[in-house]
Amino acid sequence: MKSTTRGTLAAVITCVAAAAGAAAGVAPAAAIGTVPVPVPLDGVEKSLNVELPRIGGEIPLPTPGAPEGPRFVEGRLIPERVVPQLPVAAGLPGLGVRTPLPEILGNEFNHIGLDAPASDLRTLGPGLDVDAPLTAPNPDRFGLPDLKLPEAGVLTPVLQTVPTADLGLGKGL
Structure with a gap:
């Protein structure tokens, strides 16, 4: 070479x-699951010469998932879940607040804070399930289908989350 x-x-x-x-x-x-959103209060704090709370948040980014497609079931002419449910994973927005606390409770506590972090949220959109008013071909009737009542149903949406929060007192800001 x-x-x-x-x-x-x-x-x-x-x-x-x-x-x-x-x-x-x-x-x-x-x-990235969340986008931090700080609330800038430094200018107000310096111009008024006052200690202001520290505030910040988190905004989750929704991510769509792959829907579960129709399933063919024996004995039905139309597959189950004609309109599938669309899963979306996101989260509840988070919040963090720390505010100065006058020394009313003693010298140990200088702030009160609330911390509610962004929590996972799982959703499924509504879906549709229908069936035709005919059965599968019946061999006893020379291959002709039997009549039956038509079926229609709405698959309910699903919402699952476990939000948490923490309220506390502490030193400093």
């Missing part, structure tokens, strides 16, 4: 390694 070919190959490998290292160090926006 010529020295120019080796040099070019080394430069390409170096560039690929640098790009892979840079990509590994930065998380893509889709991989």
